[in-house]
Amino acid sequence: MSTPSQPTPGPAFGAPSPYEKQPQQQAMPPLDPQAAVSLRGLVKMFGQHRAVSPFPLDVPSGSFYGLVGPNGAGKTTTLSMFTGLLRPDAGQASVHGVDVWADPMEAKRRLGVLADGVRLFDRLSGRQLVTYTGRLRGMPADEVDQRTNDLLRVMDLEDAGDKLVVDYSAGMTKKVALACAMIHAPRVLVLDEPFEAVDPVSAANIRDILNQYVANGGTVLVSSHVMDLVQRMCTHVAVIADGQLRASGTVDEVRGGLSLEERFVDLVGGRGTGEGLSWLRS
Numbered sequence: 439m440s441t442p443s444q445p446t447p448g449p450a451f452g453a454p455s456p457y458e459k460q461p462q463q464q465a466m467p468p469l470d471p472q473a474a475v476s477l478r479g480l481v482k483m484f485g486q487h488r489a490v491s492p493f494p495l496d497v498p499s500g501s502f503y504g505l506v507g508p509n510g511a512g513k514t515t516t517l518s519m520f521t522g523l524l525r526p527d528a529g530q531a532s533v534h535g536v537d538v539w540a541d542p543m544e545a546k547r548r549l550g551v552l553a554d555g556v557r558l559f560d561r562l563s564g565r566q567l568v569t570y571t572g573r574l575r576g577m578p579a580d581e582v583d584q585r586t587n588d589l590l591r592v593m594d595l596e597d598a599g600d601k602l603v604v605d606y607s608a609g610m611t612k613k614v615a616l617a618c619a620m621i622h623a624p625r626v627l628v629l630d631e632p633f634e635a636v637d638p639v640s641a642a643n644i645r646d647i648l649n650q651y652v653a654n655g656g657t658v659l660v661s662s663h664v665m666d667l668v669q670r671m672c673t674h675v676a677v678i679a680d681g682q683l684r685a686s687g688t689v690d691e692v693r694g695g696l697s698l699e700e701r702f703v704d705l706v707g708g709r710g711t712g713e714g715l716s717w718l719r720s
């Protein structure tokens with residue numbers, strides 16, 4: 439990989455805060471082997487468009503870390519680069535000290551990933567898909583069976599376990615994909631929009647599972663658009679916009695006495711006045 443290029447300076451948004459980042463002024467420290475996830479200067483270009491600019495980010499072990507940003511901010515691209523799904527143009531990433539792109543097999547053992555928009559083997563039933571994922575991870579058959587039963591139960595998919603995934607609703611598909619991400623009991627769970635399309639009862643169950651997982655030493659990195667959820671659920675948050683890190687720290691540090699949503703709008707801008715669609719008014 440080449441040396442990260444310098445980011446183009448972004449516009450200044452909102453009031454200055456000690457937790458706001460100015461990436462163009464930062465020297466890039468080395469990867470932090472103590473962090474559950476450490477990112478240094480990942481860059482992704484799509485043609486002439488720089489989807490992600492270099493920034494450093496450390497996700498502390500045992501944290502529930504939210505990654506938020508407007509549509510097209512670069513969240514999925516960032517998550518894809520450090521989970522090994524998308525090769526970065528520059529930069530480094532590690533999971534508990536293992537370099538993702540130098541030692542992908544070891545890094546992937548430590549990671550459970552719920553990716554956004556990645557096709558599942560949807561001609562399998564939910565039970566078959568979770569079982570197949572566990573077996574691919576090299577787990578013994580009886581352990582896979584036990585965990586598959588547990589996961590289908592807590593995801594409220596027991597009755598749909600023998601139905602083909604292609605016939606699942608969006609929320610059911612999300613839940614079975616989450617079960618696949620968890621089957622090998624990874625140390626870090628990376629979840630891209632895990633609550634999208636999931637009903638409130640299932641979402642609360644999933645939150646309980648994730649809280650327990652974190653209480654037992656796991657680390658969760660989750661992207662979401664729902665600020666209220668991130669404020670209630672996460673210990674830490676990073677705000678990205680235009681592929682740049684705008685703020686990071688504990689949720690209380692970043693929101694600085696405001697609600698996270700108010701702070702987000704402050705940092706990211708883009709609120710319209712609601713005018714301009716005069717033809718829509720009756």
Ligand SMILES: Nc1ncnc2c1ncn2[C@@H]1O[C@H](COP(=O)(O)OP(=O)(O)OP(=O)(O)O)[C@@H](O)[C@H]1O
Pocket residue numbers: 484489507508509510511512513514515516
């Ligand atoms: N495969 C691709 N080819 C070209 N451009 C892409 C591709 N994937 C992402 N992009 C662009 O990169 C930018 C970041 O996209 P990304 O999907 O990472 O954003 P996001 O923050 O996850 O957005 P959302 O919240 O809407 O899911 C966008 O401008 C998007 O159009």
